[in-house]
Amino acid sequence: MKILLLGAAGQLGRCVQDALRDGPDQLVPLTRHDLDLTDLDQLRAAFDQHRPDMVINAAAYNAVDLAETEAEPAHRVNAQGPGRLAELCLHTDTDLIHFSTDYVFDGQPLTGPAPYKEQAAPHPLSVYGASKLAGEQVVLASACRVTMIRTSWLFSEYGTNFVKTMLRLANAAEPIQVVTDQRGCPTYAGDLAQVVKRLVAWDPSVAGPRPTGLFHYAGNSVLSWYDFAQAIVASAIAHGLLRQRPTLVPIKAAEFQSPALRPAYSALDSSLLTQQLGVPASDWQRALLLVLARLKADGR
Numbered sequence: 001m002k003i004l005l006l007g008a009a010g011q012l013g014r015c016v017q018d019a020l021r022d023g024p025d026q027l028v029p030l031t032r033h034d035l036d037l038t039d040l041d042q043l044r045a046a047f048d049q050h051r052p053d054m055v056i057n058a059a060a061y062n063a064v065d066l067a068e069t070e071a072e073p074a075h076r077v078n079a080q081g082p083g084r085l086a087e088l089c090l091h092t093d094t095d096l097i098h099f100s101t102d103y104v105f106d107g108q109p110l111t112g113p114a115p116y117k118e119q120a121a122p123h124p125l126s127v128y129g130a131s132k133l134a135g136e137q138v139v140l141a142s143a144c145r146v147t148m149i150r151t152s153w154l155f156s157e158y159g160t161n162f163v164k165t166m167l168r169l170a171n172a173a174e175p176i177q178v179v180t181d182q183r184g185c186p187t188y189a190g191d192l193a194q195v196v197k198r199l200v201a202w203d204p205s206v207a208g209p210r211p212t213g214l215f216h217y218a219g220n221s222v223l224s225w226y227d228f229a230q231a232i233v234a235s236a237i238a239h240g241l242l243r244q245r246p247t248l249v250p251i252k253a254a255e256f257q258s259p260a261l262r263p264a265y266s267a268l269d270s271s272l273l274t275q276q277l278g279v280p281a282s283d284w285q286r287a288l289l290l291v292l293a294r295l296k297a298d299g300r
């Protein structure tokens with residue numbers, strides 16, 4: 001099978017490359033430099049040149065705060081581009097794997113704080129969340145064959161993420177204020193890449209059609225950003241990655257000056273996809289140790 005990977009230089013893109021590296025499929029990794037998702041001519045040319053059987057779209061506009069003042073670019077990358085990609089997939093009979101976010105939810109679940117299932121009503125609080133929701137809607141409306149996976153709080157050894165931000169701040173030796181009243185599920189991007197690998201390897205002659213539609217995949221427990229920061233610091237100290245133990249100061253989200261509103265609760269229920277694929281929800285604690293060990297080995 002020939003697979004185009006868009007957003008190949010991002011953290012998920014790099015984890016997907018790692019996961020598929022030794023597999024039987026031909027993976028064509030395309031960075032933003034190789035292919036701008038917002039450029040229809042470039043998209044068409046890539047389909048003409050490569051004639052893929054599947055496209056994995058890991059490209060996105062992910063700057064949550066900046067998006068508040070850059071709504072147009074955010075929508076172009078997160079909604080308009082995926083919409084055109086889905087149309088091309090439909091007309092060329094190409095499978096699509098696409099990703100969305102817990103920030104499509106407002107954190108006020110109608111049934112109390114239980115992890116969100118796929119059918120829960122979205123209501124984004126931020127421009128980023130709205131652009132990703134618009135992307136979901138346009139892709140699903142295209143009727144292309146898509147597996148759409150909402151995930152949350154991604155971290156990995158690659159790119160920029162909360163784990164790496166906490167390590168950087170911890171080494172600056174200042175107290176770190178961290179929000180206690182937003183809870184969600186940290187997810188290792190490498191575990192999500194294993195889900196992608198499972199979907200790529202899906203054999204319809206054995207298992208029936210590949211799962212399509214909307215799914216959630218995230219970490220196996222619910223915690224606050226403050227809890228997550230505590231876990232990061234404790235594990236980093238155990239790995240000898242921090243020169244000293246930083247002071248973590250618990251604060252309310254309202255005290256953390258940031259342009260975008262984030263959901264107070266955005267835990268995702270992964271059971272539908274994990275049951276269909278026979279994979280566990282992301283074991284973020286195990287993965288955190290792995291990521292820290294890799295960062296240490298790389299001297300970061």
Ligand SMILES: NC(=O)C1=CN([C@@H]2O[C@H](COP(=O)(O)OP(=O)(O)OC[C@H]3O[C@@H](n4cnc5c(N)ncnc54)[C@H](OP(=O)(O)O)[C@@H]3O)[C@@H](O)[C@H]2O)C=CC1
Pocket residue numbers: 006007008009010011012013031032033035036037038057058059060061062077099100101102132150151152153154155159160
């Ligand atoms: N990070 C997270 O915590 C979460 C992410 N997600 C979703 O998961 C997916 C992967 O995210 P993640 O890997 O963390 O994101 P990254 O920001 O690490 O990677 C996104 C990649 O997309 C590229 N990109 C941006 N604009 C374009 C464009 N116009 N054309 C082509 N490529 C472009 C970026 O390139 P460049 O580096 O040049 O800007 C970057 O390499 C996204 O759909 C995201 O919305 C969902 C929940 C949580």
Ligand SMILES: Cc1cn([C@H]2C[C@H](O)[C@@H](COP(=O)(O)OP(=O)(O)O[C@H]3O[C@@H](C)C(=O)[C@@H](O)[C@H]3O)O2)c(=O)[nH]c1=O
Pocket residue numbers: 062063064065101102103151152153154161162165169176177178179182225253256258262
């Ligand atoms: C850096 C920092 C952040 N925070 C808070 C701000 C915010 O409420 C929360 C997370 O902030 P960040 O900016 O690191 O993460 P943020 O960009 O909000 O992360 C989100 O990214 C997008 C792409 C997603 O789809 C989401 O699932 C989620 O992972 O932590 C602190 O409390 N203290 C800090 O020192």
